[in-house]
Structure formats: C-alpha cells, structure tokens
Amino acid sequence: MSGRLEGKVAVVTGAASGIGAATAKTYVDHGARVVLGDIQDEAGKSMAAALGDSTRAIYRHCNVTEEADVQGLVEAAVSEFGQIDVIFNCAGIVGAVGPISTTPAAEWKLTIDIMINGVFYGMKHAARYMKEAGSGSIISMSSTAGVMGGLGPHAYAAAKHAVVGMTKNVAAEMGGYGVRVNCIAPAGMATPMVADVLTGDHHNLDDTIAALAEASPLKGRAGLAQDVANAALWLASEESGYTSGLTLTVDAGTTTGSTAEPPAFAEYAPMVREAGRKGVD
8 A cells, every 4th residue: 555654654633443543453454553542441452463563563651631641642742753744633532412401510611621621632732743753744623513503512513613723823833843733523433332322232334334324425325434544544644744734524525515405406497597487588
C-alpha cells in the first residue's frame, strides 16, 4: 500500500475501537508510526499489537478528561518516535440523553469534559511541539450534530458545535506556524457505540449497518468507520496541505438536506411563474 503518511508520527485518542481503531490501522497501513490512547486498556493493547511491533504502534492509557494523560500521550510520541506530526482527537461518547428540562447536570458536565476539554487538551499539547517544528496536522472529531440542530442529544450537540468553533479559531492562530487544524463531522456510522444506541448490543454491527443503509441518503449505503478513517487519512497527509479550518462532513449529504426520500422537485412539472401562470408560454 502506498505510504501517504511515510515518515509521520500520529497520536489517536479513542483508538481502541470504532473510528479511532479504524484510523489508527489506516495510518499504520500508510506508513505512519502511531501512539494509540484510550481507557479500554485490554482492547487498546490488543489493537496496538495487531498493528505491528513497538516500532510501528504503541498503546498508552489515556483518559481525555485528565490533561496529564493527554499530555503524556503526546509526549510518548516524541519520546518513543522522536516527533509528532498528526493528532486525531477522536475519543468520545454519546453522553447525556433526554429533554433539556431533565438532563442531569453531572451527565452534562462529563459529556462536555470528554468531548470539549479532551479536544482542547489534545490541541494544546500537540500545538506546543508542532509550533516548534513549523508543521503538523491537528484533526478533531465533530459530528453532523455539530453542524445542524436536532441531530443529537443536547450535550453532544453542544460539544460538537464547540469542536467546530475551536477548530476555526485554532486554525486562525496556528496557520502562522505552518500547522493545519481541521475537524470531521460524520453522520451516524456503523460503530459499536452507534450499534449500542440502535440495537442495544454494541456487537450487533450487521443490524446497525442494515438500519443505517435503509435511512441513508445514498441508497443502500451505510456509513462505516473506514469512511471516517479515510477522511482522517486525507487530512493527515500532504494531499490536504492547503486545507485548514475545514469541517469535513462524512454524511452522505445529510447536512445538505438530503434524505432517503427524493426531494419534492425530483419529478418534472411545468415551471411556476407569477400567480396563476405556468410554463414558458
């Protein structure tokens, strides 16, 4: 496979499963050395081992609500591999669910802590090294729920909107140092977390894929973790070297208003003109 990331070192949070795991594998497949971070230690260690020996991938425990853990993850990349070129802030949860009037404050705060503060810590500590190097790519996970209203629970949507805002603001700062800052906004993808929401069983990817395919604006096509990993690969590579401040949607057109049903204008009708008139003549 072509080495689109040959010579680069990447950090991926939330790398033990789902989109994070798919991205870590894709990065290694394209030549990068990768530091995987997660709180799922057994799965994370197994994932790193599956990617090759410790010259290609290593795992470190990382609770993204703890700044010291995120700092340590970034510093592991530098100490073990000599540099950091890419960080993908991918760790996340669904978080607090329910009406705004009954959302528990503790659940709200934990959701925000993981998905805003965790991204902030990743940006902060990667930026320290990337500024000095004069290059780098900071990538964070947003969502279609961070682009439109009504697509996710309140705390989740608030956090994902915040990621879009941070991405734009940090891109404005870091461009002067040669560092690119972007985020990815996927729709619901076929991952264990989404499977848990849709089927009640995080192992049930088959039924999850079927449900997502049925609802997809792209007929019969579910969104997969690999679709997001491919976007993260492009943003990590030099192919996106003139791209910064972007929110890259991976959503089959959901945020354009596309749905599984055809739009009202999909069938021909004579043009509508001023009141009571149709057609050209």
